[in-house]
Amino acid sequence: MVDHAVLTARGVSYAYSPGHWAVRNIDLAVQAGARIALLGANGAGKSTLLLLLSGAEHVCNGEIYLNGTLAERSRAGMRRWRRQVGMLLQDPEDQLLAPTVEQDVAFGPLQDGVKEVEARELVQQALSRMAISHLATRPVHELSLGEKKRVALAGLLIQTPSVLLLDEPTAGLDPGGVRALRETLDSLAAAGTAIILATHEVDFAYEWAAEVCVLFEGGILARGAPAEVLADRDMLTHASLEPPLLLEAALALGARTPLPRSRTEFRAWLRTARRMIP
Numbered sequence: 011m012v013d014h015a016v017l018t019a020r021g022v023s024y025a026y027s028p029g030h031w032a033v034r035n036i037d038l039a040v041q042a043g044a045r046i047a048l049l050g051a052n053g054a055g056k057s058t059l060l061l062l063l064s065g066a067e068h069v070c071n072g073e074i075y076l077n078g079t080l081a082e083r084s085r086a087g088m089r090r091w092r093r094q095v096g097m098l099l100q101d102p103e104d105q106l107l108a109p110t111v112e113q114d115v116a117f118g119p120l121q122d123g124v125k126e127v128e129a130r131e132l133v134q135q136a137l138s139r140m141a142i143s144h145l146a147t148r149p150v151h152e153l154s155l156g157e158k159k160r161v162a163l164a165g166l167l168i169q170t171p172s173v174l175l176l177d178e179p180t181a182g183l184d185p186g187g188v189r190a191l192r193e194t195l196d197s198l199a200a201a202g203t204a205i206i207l208a209t210h211e212v213d214f215a216y217e218w219a220a221e222v223c224v225l226f227e228g229g230i231l232a233r234g235a236p237a238e239v240l241a242d243r244d245m246l247t248h249a250s251l252e253p254p255l256l257l258e259a260a261l262a263l264g265a266r267t268p269l270p271r272s273r274t275e276f277r278a279w280l281r282t283a284r285r286m287i288p
């Protein structure tokens with residue numbers, strides 16, 4: 011029995027070619043509502059680990075458990091896995107296959123045998139949740155990157171996964187797109203969806219994550235609370251990363267826990283700190 015985690019990885023390793031380990035001996039227990047950032051430089055193993063957790067790639071060593079039960083690669087097992095764990099690929103072009111937005115978002119339910127009338131209803135709900143109802147009949151190839159990512163996310167959410175894996179979801183988004191994504195992720199996590207997000211953007215991870223795991227050469231170099239892990243400059247330098255600017259500035263100005271985690275908190279802290287200076 012593997013505790014109450016919705017998704018657990020035990021000693022998971024993967025090599026694309028013999029002897030070249032892309033992911034090494036990873037242990038990870040993901041609870042409902044988790045907000046985990048997998049941080050690492052290019053090639054650290056983030057995407058590979060997400061693919062293993064999603065079932066898209068088969069582990070070389072180790073096991074993956076869904077709700078405490080060993081995940082199976084049988085037909086039925088893979089269908090369960092896909093329904094419980096949704097993955098947003100880094101490039102939505104690799105994910106969106108149907109000609110129009112509504113056809114693409116309807117794909118999962120129709121595959122699962124949901125009747126067309128019901129599927130249409132579910133599509134409307136999913137589009138509305140992602141604030142893209144106005145795009146329903148648009149050809150997918152005409153959309154902007156941010157819109158494509160939202161369509162791909164709607165196609166995942168329609169399956170109501172208990173775990174959502176996102177590969178570099180903020181890459182290429184403008185600040186408004188990042189804010190909207192953050193709001194979506196916050197409301198999903200608050201409703202109990204476990205979220206694991208791969209990124210090299212330490213600033214986003216610092217603000218958003220409840221837990222960070224720093225990957226280096228396929229293994230976990232450090233993990234824990236963002237304010238602790240991301241204050242370790244030497245460890246981050248080793249991993250080809252840098253501390254979040256907000257954290258570095260707050261520490262340099264003498265801030266103590268609880269450290270400001272957002273610009274708003276930082277400004278508020280700064281106002282108070284200035285008043286304390288004689």
Ligand SMILES: Nc1ncnc2c1ncn2[C@@H]1O[C@H](COP(=O)(O)OP(=O)(O)O)[C@@H](O)[C@H]1O
Binds near residue numbers: 052
């Ligand atoms: N399709 C592939 N074939 C061979 N090697 C790969 C492939 N994808 C990734 N790798 C290698 O696996 C390692 C981890 O890559 P990846 O998981 O993509 O890292 P990240 O997402 O952190 O940039 C790297 O050394 C990379 O070169």
Ligand SMILES: [Mg+2]
Binds near residue numbers: 056058100
């Ligand atoms: Mg990657």
